[in-house]
Amino acid sequence: MDARTIIFYLLAATVIGGGLMAVTSRKIFRSAVFLLFSLIGIAGFYFFLDQEFIAAVQVVVYVGGIVVLILFSIFLTHGSGEDMKKPALGRAVFSALAAAIGCVLTMYLISEHTFQGSGKPALEPSAGNIGAQMLSVTEYGFILPFEVVSMLLLAAMIGCIVIAIKVKVPEQKVMPKIKEETEPVELEVVEELKTEEV
Amino acid sequence: MGSAALILLIIVGIAFAGGGILVSKAIAKTSKNKAKGEPYECGVPTTGTSWIQFNVGYYLFALIFLIFDVELVFMYPWAVVVKSIGVVALVEIIIFMFILFMGLLYAWKKGALKWM
Numbered sequence: 001m002d003a004r005t006i007i008f009y010l011l012a013a014t015v016i017g018g019g020l021m022a023v024t025s026r027k028i029f030r031s032a033v034f035l036l037f038s039l040i041g042i043a044g045f046y047f048f049l050d051q052e053f054i055a056a057v058q059v060v061v062y063v064g065g066i067v068v069l070i071l072f073s074i075f076l077t078h079g080s081g082e083d084m085k086k087p088a089l090g091r092a093v094f095s096a097l098a099a100a101i102g103c104v105l106t107m108y109l110i111s112e113h114t115f116q117g118s119g120k121p122a123l124e125p126s127a128g129n130i131g132a133q134m135l136s137v138t139e140y141g142f143i144l145p146f147e148v149v150s151m152l153l154l155a156a157m158i159g160c161i162v163i164a165i166k167v168k169v170p171e172q173k174v175m176p177k178i179k180e181e182t183e184p185v186e187l188e189v190v191e192e193l194k195t196e197e198v
Numbered sequence: 199m200g201s202a203a204l205i206l207l208i209i210v211g212i213a214f215a216g217g218g219i220l221v222s223k224a225i226a227k228t229s230k231n232k233a234k235g236e237p238y239e240c241g242v243p244t245t246g247t248s249w250i251q252f253n254v255g256y257y258l259f260a261l262i263f264l265i266f267d268v269e270l271v272f273m274y275p276w277a278v279v280v281k282s283i284g285v286v287a288l289v290e291i292i293i294f295m296f297i298l299f300m301g302l303l304y305a306w307k308k309g310a311l312k313w314m
Contacts, residue, residue, distance in 0.1 A: 003201035010208070029249075057271050065264040072252060072260045081249020131275030135287045143290060149272065150297040157265050157301040161310045164258040 011048060014041035026083045032070050039063050053127045258310055269298055 018038030022031045039062045046055035074080045087095075123129055134142045237244055273291070280287045305311055 003205055007201045007204055053275070056274075060271060061264075061267055065260075065267045069257075069260045069264055072257045075250075075252035076254060076257055078251065080251070081247055126278075127275045128278045131277075131279035132283070134272070134275055135279065135283055135290055137286065146272065146290070147293055147297075150269075150294045153265050153268060154297050154301040157262060157298075158304055160258060160261040161305055161308050164254050164261075165308055165310065 007048065011041050011044045014038070014044065026086070027081070028074055028084065029071070029080055032067060032074055035070070036063060036067050039067065051125050053125060053130055255313075262305060262310070265298075265301070269295075 015038050018034045018036070018041060022034035022038060025031045025034060039058065043055045043058040043063065046052075046058055133140075134146050137143050237248065272294070276287060276291050280291070
């Protein structure tokens with residue numbers, strides 16, 4: 001077993017261990033922190049594959065952004081410090097079974113699929129190449145998606161402001177009963193935004 | 199070579215951090231009492247739990263941070279190649295940033311940047 005294999009198994013243990021701890025932890029805040037370890041492990045995998053730019057994006061966006069967002073959304077909820085109830089045995093068994101079936105199905109599909117190489121030499125995944133392709137205005141350039149992304153980010157920003165400001169303002173206008181009803185709905189919308197934008 | 203060095207770094211890192219703690223545990227004089235385990239709060243005894251509900255405003259800041267975070271991810275490869283591509287790249291990033299600047303203006307106008 002050479003050193004590279006050992007690094008691979010260390011990274012795999014970080015990702016899987018973090019994921020398992022995130023799922024089994026009884027405090028939701030700790031789950032989010034264990035998720036952090038899992039995501040850092042995935043960034044390590046990108047470094048392992050010499051994809052430095054993707055690895056940096058993984059750290060900046062997922063570790064630095066998404067997990068912070070998840071932590072804040074946890075702190076927004078009631079009783080974030082309480083222990084969650086232990087799930088019923090039947091439910092735990094069913095969840096484990098569902099996860100195992102999903103895993104087996106994915107692995108089966110990957111092993112059955114015949115991957116065909118393009119035959120061309122691989123492009124070096126440097127930030128310069130990515131930037132040149134992203135800003136290219138030729139046929140296979142990505143300039144239109146690049147500009148559309150800014151619209152998507154704008155929509156996400158306006159959406160989150162509308163949602164968050166709406167909670168603060170109605171205190172004197174809307175009756176408390178209505179306010180109670182709207183709150184959970186808003187949180188759901190925010191979660192949709194969060195997954196879409198990245 | 200690279201992977202072996204990385205493994206060595208991990209081992210030395212663990213030994214360095216853990217060794218310091220172990221040595222200080224072995225030779226330092228310690229005393230145990232309940233007050234030492236409490237969270238530090240300017241010497242005042244803490245009241246209540248620290249698991250409190252946050253204001254929604256923090257969430258807003260986190261989301262706006264995330265959006266500019268993603269903007270930066272797109273600006274980094276741009277910055278690498280802007281010199282070789284030239285004016286076209288400059289125009290492209292100006293359009294990109296103008297659209298996002300509108301979002302910042304909107305957030306400003308709505309008072310989302312004010313600390314509550």
